[in-house]
Amino acid sequence: MDRRPKRFYKSAGVTTVKGQYQLALDTRAARTPGGRAFVLPTLALADAVAAEWERQEDRISFHLMPLTKLAATTLDHIACRRDETVDGLLAYVDGDVLCYRTESPEDLVSLQMSTWQPLLEWAATELDVCLETTTVLRPLRQPSTTVASLRRFLTACDDFTLTGLAAIAQTAGSLLIGLAVTRGRLDADAAFRAAFVDECYQADRWGGDPEAELRRQRLAAELGDADLFIRLAHARAR
Template sequence: MKRFYKQAQAVKNGDVYEVQLDGRSVKLPESKAPLSMPVRGLAEAIAAEWDAQEGAVVPDSMPLMQIASTCQDKVSKLRAAMHDQLMKYVDTDLLFYRTDNPPDLRALQEAAWDPVLDEFETRYGVRPIVTDGLVALSQPQALHDVIDGILSKLPDEAFTVAQIAVPASGSLITGILFTLGALDAERVLSICRVEERHKDGIYDADKYGQDPSIEKADKAMMQDLQACRQYLDLLAAE
């Protein structure tokens, strides 16, 4: 749609801050309730996304707006179902499944993934099982219980970030540690792109260039993860 407003700004309304376009509150896509933030900084950042639109309004260029809308419109109502979906990653996490051949790819996996499992074990006292077999793993109940507890204790805003980071990375362990601030966006990308980087080495991507589709996917993922980090940082700043 075309830009239909002249000014976007954050406006205090009681205990919250709304994003307004020419004095009218931005409404959530589904509930049609006003989009509201608990802190001014986040509302101002979302208003800046609206203000940066030129000609046409492009939702994909407003990641903070999308995260905040998901939190207020969906997570607040569908959290239990989303929780169950995330728990399915306990047995299918990318980090748990290793190759046995070629050896250099296995070495890259261990170098990228084992420190993440080390960090998780240090924090929570349980270490996932890993395999190089083809049969799906069944992780110990202790791991299921720990992760269930972690997700349950996250506030809606942090849960929203986990709900984005886990599917994006293919790893529940990685997504949780990213949400908690133990991993940054660059590290998450390197963790979940080990196989692609191995292929880059085989096909000499430094000389001939990276696969354009992978490069595009990496850029989109970085934008999403960086927006997630900014979202949580702005919430914590006030």
Template sequence: MADNDNKKDDDVQPLFGDFVPGQQDSTQNPMMRAKEMMKGPLPKRFYKDVSIDETLGDDGRLSFRVLLDGRPIRSPAKNVISVPKRSIAEALQSEWNAQKTEINPAAMPLTRLINSTIDGVEVARQAMIDEMIAYLHHDFICYPASHPERLVERQKIHWLPVLDWAEEALGGRFVQASGITSIEQSPIMGERLRSLWANLDIFQLAAVHAIMTISGSSLLVFAFWKGFLDDTATWNAAMVDEDWNVEKWGEDDEATKRRAFRLQDYTAAVLVIEAFRTQADLD
């Protein structure tokens, strides 16, 4: 591929596929995605140089492309990968530079996220927002344990401040329940959250949705997005029950790998949100 001098400037073809946000299937599990990607032989690294260029759009905004030997990379749907923030492009550049003799998509979480963002988020926008609002009704931080006492206290430390803050931010009260009891939250809070997220661009929406699916909580990603929690506190709050089970029963190799992949995907989504964050987002 790199030896073909007749290739056009935009002819770096897609190297791997990915899931579309909002499309429910087993490939949304990062471990499953990684296994699928590694079933066949990995493509060889065919490029020497990874660079970034910038272009000024008709709207006066800059966009940034990652170039492999001067040619832009493409998504699985053959869209040129272009992002609106240099920090995201630089992180993409680092991922491509980090590939040695082979290109391993499982080790490129940001590339996977940006691919799926560009190829699928706009058409799935409404479904993704609907899903994030629906999570409010079964958000796990509204279902605390009733025992043992140490777990109950740990959940309170990580979850109650988020609930108290979110109630004030969204103008309502969250119902809490233990066990398998199903609860319905006030639709007013859901509509307030919808109004805040409705106009996110595709990159921010994809990142918010990714953290929600990784953490299992709309409220935790909302708290991170608004700056109430930092990324470490958000992850720790999402892992309370899992950490408790590991402490009690231990962790097998497969679970350790799954968690590592989830953390990779989480870190990529965090990077995107932080690249866009402004003071207005925190107010």
């Protein structure tokens, strides 16, 4: 039995409301699952969300609407839970994947260094965030000054950036990778390679099984969706 909701509208579009952009279904203002007005900050993001609704067929497949889900999350949850969101992001700091290095084999050590060290140096220079690294299998405790710097940066982020950043950090297991994407230091492909250095190394060396490959494709898609969401949320009108 197909439990997906039926498509209840003929067309999806965008209307302008006080300088922002409202998702409209059959010219009626759409609302989020939480009952809030589905209003977005840029025409680019609103058009992309409307396009997801327009592409639906007889049944609505929400798993094929990543931008809609991220936008609804922003409006229903992030906007009213900013402090909680920032605290959740800071929870990634001590376990950031970039900070845990292997001691062997040498080619993996080299790959981790060449992929991760430039990001750590970028964070130190651009964000005033210095993360410690380890090769020991025990949790790190990053300096309180580092956490304080990150908190200031995250607090200054807008709601839509926080949503995309949270999605990337969750998928990548790294707040720093998320920050690099939001600041334009990494695109989604580079973020995936940085987040899954070890896994991709093993797949290249020993071959990957189909299930693992499907998982990597899903994770890459999640990073791509979050990256696109952030860029569209800040796209300037042409």
